Amino acid sequence: MMDPHMLEDMDPPMALLPPEPMIRSSAALLDVDHLVMRFGGLTAVDGLSFSARRDEITALIGPNGAGKTTVFNCITGFYRPSGGAIRLNGGRSGSDVYELHHLEDYQITSRAGVARTFQNIRLFTGMTVLENLMVAQHRRLSREAGPFAIAGVLGGVFGGAAYLKSEREGVERAVAWLDRIGLTHRADDPAGDLPYGDQRRLEIARAMLTEPVLLCLDEPAAGLNPRESAELSDLLRTIRDDLATAILLIEHDMSVVMDISDHVVVLDYGRRISDGPPTFVRNDPNVIKAYLGVEHDELDDAPATGSANVSSGRA
Amino acid sequence: MGPSTGGDTAASRVNGDGTSPDDPAPVDATNWPHVIRRALIAAALSASVVVVLAFPIVSHLAKPGQSGALALETRWGLVAGLAAAAAVFSALSQLLSGHRRAVAVRTPTTAASSDVSTFRETIGKVAPWIGLVALLLYPPFVVATTGWAGAIKWVDNFGVQILIYVMLAWGLNIVVGLAGLLDLGFIAFAAVGAYSYTLISIHVLPSVAPGLVPFAFWICLPFAAVLASFAGILLAFPVLRLRGDYLAIVTLAFGEMIRLVLVNWNSLTNGYAGLNAPRITFFGLPFASRTGETTFAEVFGLDLSPTVLRAIFLYYVILALALFTAWVTIRLRRMPIGRAWEALREDEIACRALGLNTVTIKLSAFAIGAAFAGMAGAFFATRQGFINPKSFEFMESATVLAIVVLGGMGSLTGCAIAAMVMIGGTELLRELDWLKLIFGRDFDPTQYRMLLLGLALVVLMIWRPRGLVTSRDPSIALKRRKAVSATLVKEGAG
Numbered sequence: 050m051m052d053p054h055m056l057e058d059m060d061p062p063m064a065l066l067p068p069e070p071m072i073r074s075s076a077a078l079l080d081v082d083h084l085v086m087r088f089g090g091l092t093a094v095d096g097l098s099f100s101a102r103r104d105e106i107t108a109l110i111g112p113n114g115a116g117k118t119t120v121f122n123c124i125t126g127f128y129r130p131s132g133g134a135i136r137l138n139g140g141r142s143g144s145d146v147y148e149l150h151h152l153e154d155y156q157i158t159s160r161a162g163v164a165r166t167f168q169n170i171r172l173f174t175g176m177t178v179l180e181n182l183m184v185a186q187h188r189r190l191s192r193e194a195g196p197f198a199i200a201g202v203l204g205g206v207f208g209g210a211a212y213l214k215s216e217r218e219g220v221e222r223a224v225a226w227l228d229r230i231g232l233t234h235r236a237d238d239p240a241g242d243l244p245y246g247d248q249r250r251l252e253i254a255r256a257m258l259t260e261p262v263l264l265c266l267d268e269p270a271a272g273l274n275p276r277e278s279a280e281l282s283d284l285l286r287t288i289r290d291d292l293a294t295a296i297l298l299i300e301h302d303m304s305v306v307m308d309i310s311d312h313v314v315v316l317d318y319g320r321r322i323s324d325g326p327p328t329f330v331r332n333d334p335n336v337i338k339a340y341l342g343v344e345h346d347e348l349d350d351a352p353a354t355g356s357a358n359v360s361s362g363r364a
Numbered sequence: 365m366g367p368s369t370g371g372d373t374a375a376s377r378v379n380g381d382g383t384s385p386d387d388p389a390p391v392d393a394t395n396w397p398h399v400i401r402r403a404l405i406a407a408a409l410s411a412s413v414v415v416v417l418a419f420p421i422v423s424h425l426a427k428p429g430q431s432g433a434l435a436l437e438t439r440w441g442l443v444a445g446l447a448a449a450a451a452v453f454s455a456l457s458q459l460l461s462g463h464r465r466a467v468a469v470r471t472p473t474t475a476a477s478s479d480v481s482t483f484r485e486t487i488g489k490v491a492p493w494i495g496l497v498a499l500l501l502y503p504p505f506v507v508a509t510t511g512w513a514g515a516i517k518w519v520d521n522f523g524v525q526i527l528i529y530v531m532l533a534w535g536l537n538i539v540v541g542l543a544g545l546l547d548l549g550f551i552a553f554a555a556v557g558a559y560s561y562t563l564i565s566i567h568v569l570p571s572v573a574p575g576l577v578p579f580a581f582w583i584c585l586p587f588a589a590v591l592a593s594f595a596g597i598l599l600a601f602p603v604l605r606l607r608g609d610y611l612a613i614v615t616l617a618f619g620e621m622i623r624l625v626l627v628n629w630n631s632l633t634n635g636y637a638g639l640n641a642p643r644i645t646f647f648g649l650p651f652a653s654r655t656g657e658t659t660f661a662e663v664f665g666l667d668l669s670p671t672v673l674r675a676i677f678l679y680y681v682i683l684a685l686a687l688f689t690a691w692v693t694i695r696l697r698r699m700p701i702g703r704a705w706e707a708l709r710e711d712e713i714a715c716r717a718l719g720l721n722t723v724t725i726k727l728s729a730f731a732i733g734a735a736f737a738g739m740a741g742a743f744f745a746t747r748q749g750f751i752n753p754k755s756f757e758f759m760e761s762a763t764v765l766a767i768v769v770l771g772g773m774g775s776l777t778g779c780a781i782a783a784m785v786m787i788g789g790t791e792l793l794r795e796l797d798w799l800k801l802i803f804g805r806d807f808d809p810t811q812y813r814m815l816l817l818g819l820a821l822v823v824l825m826i827w828r829p830r831g832l833v834t835s836r837d838p839s840i841a842l843k844r845r846k847a848v849s850a851t852l853v854k855e856g857a858g
Contacts, residue, residue, distance in 0.1 A: 125717065158719030165717050173710035175853030176703075177838045177846070183700075184707040185718050191700040212699070216840075224842065236842040241852035259719050 078103040078138060078295050079124070079163075079263055085132035086119050086319075093119045095319040096133070101263065101312070106289050106296040108306045108327075111316035112339060117299045118168065120316070121267055124297070125165045126154030137161045137263065159188050164261035166252045168268050168299075174241025178232060178251060181240050182223035183216075185258035190219050226254040230284065246277040250284065257288065264288060266298040270305045278302060282309045307331065315339065399462035406458045407451035414447040422446065485847070488837070492777055499683055503676045512672050520675040524682055524747060526787045528740055531686040533767040533779040534693060535736030540765065541774030542693075542702065543729035544709030544856015546612040549599070549619020550764055553734035555626060555756035556595045557588035557741030559633060562641040562751055578648040581746050585739055592738020593731040595622070600730035604723055607712075619761055626753040638752025641745035646677055678747050685743060689736045690776050696732070697839045705729050706774070706839070709856040763787075770824060772831015773850060781832055785824075790817055 077100035086094040093116045101107040109117050122128040124135055126149065135149040147161040157163045173181050183190070193215035227233040230250040235243060240251060249269060256264055269285075270278045282305055288294050300306045306313065306327065313330040315323040317339040323330050330336055423443045429435030506518040536550045564587055565580035576583055599618045603611050626633045633639065643651065649660045652670035660666075660673055696702040704725045707715050715722055745751045767786050771778030793816055796809030803809075828834065835847035 155716045155719050155721050171711050171714040173707050175710055175836055175848055176706060179840060179842050180838055184703050187700045187704055187720050237844055237846050239848040239852045
C-alpha cells in the first residue's frame, strides 16, 4: 500500500484545497467534520470534511481505494470513526442535531433518519418483495400498533383492529413504492428471484420506506445497463424533488454522477481533493491528475469535455 | 439377509434384475453398461469397507467358554451378510441415480409445474385442518379400536409423548426456524418450567393459598412460562454478539449449567433423587385420591381406571397447549416482530441498516421460545409425577433440534410431522420382536432401536436436505400467496 502522504510530499499544490466550497455549510443537512478512520497502521480516511445539503444530491467519487465506502460506513454507523465528528442537523424531528459518531448503526436509521443501501445488494432473498418492504416499516408499524399490540393481536380484542389498520396502510405505502419502481406485479415473488436491476431498485425502495431524511447509496448504478441507469437517475431525482429526501451517493459511473449530482466531493487517499458542482469538478486539474495519474498540461484537455469513463484510474 | 451370500454376487444378481426388462421407455437414454459398471464398482467398494470395519468388532465375539476362560467365536457369516446388504444398497442407489439422471436430461419437467404448485398449495391449506380433526378424534378412536387397556399405550406413550415434543419443537422453531439462532441447550428452559411448577406447587402454594392446591398446575403454568422466558433472556444477553458456531457452543454450555445446578443444589432440587410433582387434576377434581377426596370418576359415574382417564385428559391438555403455541406463532409471524425474526435470519446487517434493533429482536425470540418450553416442561412434570435432572440432558435438546431441522423452513406442519417420525418412530421401534424370527432367539432387537433411527435420519436428510417442508410460506401477500423455494431462504448465521 502506498503511503497516503506520499502524493502530498511529492506535490505541494495538492495541499491547497479548492477555495470555493466552504461557504455552503449554512443549510447543510450532514456535516462531516475532520473525519479520521484508521485500520491498524493504515489511515483510510484522513481528516475529511464535507457537507451535504438538504435539497441536493451529493456524490462522493474517487479512484478505487480512495476511502469512499469507509466514509459511508462511518456515516451509517457500521464503523466507529477514529476521530472527527459526523453531525446530522435536523433529522426526522426537525431541529435536533444528531451526532452520528455516537449512535449505534440501527439508531442512525431509526432515530436520525439516515438510510443506506449496499454495494453488494442485501435483500432478504427468502422473503417476498412485499415482505421486504414491510420489514422496512418495522419501526412505524410497531409504534402504531402500540404497546398492547402483541396482546391485542393475540387476543384479537383491543389493539388487534388498530394493528390491522396500520398494517393495511403499510401495505398501501409499500404498493405506492412498488408502483414507482414498476414492480407491483412481482409483489408476491421472492426478492431473490428478481433480476439484478430490479433488486437494486427494490433495495432503494426498501431504504426509502424507513422514511429517511438522508439516503446513502453505495454504487447504485453498478451492474446496470444504460437504460436502467437512466431509470435510476429519474428515480433519484424523484426522491430529491418530490419526496424531499437528500441523497449521498458513491458512484463510479460518471455519466450518472455528472447527470444528476448537484454537488460532487472527490476523494483520494482518504482526503478531499476537490469539492463543488459537477462542472467545476470535471475541470479541476487535481481530479484529472488523481484519476489519470498525469499532470494536467500533458493532456489534450480531453477529460474536460468527455464526461464519462475517467474512472479507470491508476492501479 | 442370508448369512452366506458374498457381496459381489449379490450385487450382480440385482443388476441382472434391474437392467432392462421392466423399463417401459422405448427410447432409453440411460447408458446401461456405464451405469452397471459404476454400480458394480460401488458395490465392491462398500462391501470391502464393511468387511474392513467389521473385522474385529463384528467378526469375533468373546464368550465365556466351558472352563470359564474367554473363548473367541468367529461370525464370518454375519459379516458376509452385512457386506452383501451394503453392496446391494449401494449398487441399487447407483443404478437408480444413474437412470434418474438420464431421465432428467431427456424430459425437462416444466410443463405441468404450475398445476402441481397450485395442487400443493391446496394440500398445504387443507392438511393442517385434517390433522387437527384427526388429533381431536384420536383418543376416542384408540379407545374404540383397542379398548380401554390399549388407551394407556397409544394415548399416553404415543399421543402425549409426541405432543410434548411437538410443543417443544414449535417453541424452538421460533428461535431456530424463524430467527435463525442455533440453540443447543433448549431443554434447559423446559427444565426451568418443570422445576418452577414443582417447587411452587410443593413449597409456595400450600403456605400462601392452601385452598388453591388442587389447581396447582393451572396456577403455576403462567409462572413456569414467565420464569423460563427469564432464563431465555438471561441466556440471550451473553450471546447477543455471538454468531453461528460460537452461539451454538454457548447455548450448549448454558443448557449444561442449568442441568448441573439442578443436580447439585440438593437442598432445593434434591439432586438426582428428584422431586415428586403434583399430578394434574380435572380443574380441581383429582383423578386418583389417597385421602378420600371425591375423584373425577366418582363425580361423573365412570367405572374406569384413573390412569386411563388421566391419560386422556393429559392428551387434551397438551393438545390445547401445543395448539396455543402454534396459534401464537402464526399470529406473531404477521406482526412486525415476527417479520423481524425472519429478516434477522435472512440478513442481520440489512436489518440493522433498516433501523431494526437486533438486540431486542433476538431477546424476544429467545424469551418467547423459552416460555413455550417452560409450559411444556411444567406439563411434563405433572404428567410424569416425578422430575429429576436426568430428563433434561443434552440428548433431549438434540432431539428437539433434530425435529425442527427435519421439519424445515420454520414450518409448523413440518415440525409436527418430524416429531411424529422421530418420537413415534422411536416408540414403534420398540416393537421389533419379529426381527427375532430372522436373527434367532438370542437377538435383542431393542438394542438396535437407536441405530435404526439414526440410519433413518441420515436417509431422510439425504433425501430432503432442507427438511421435510421444502418451501416457505410468506407472511403476507398482495394478491396470491406463493411459496418461497428453499434455495432462496437462508438458514441464519447465528
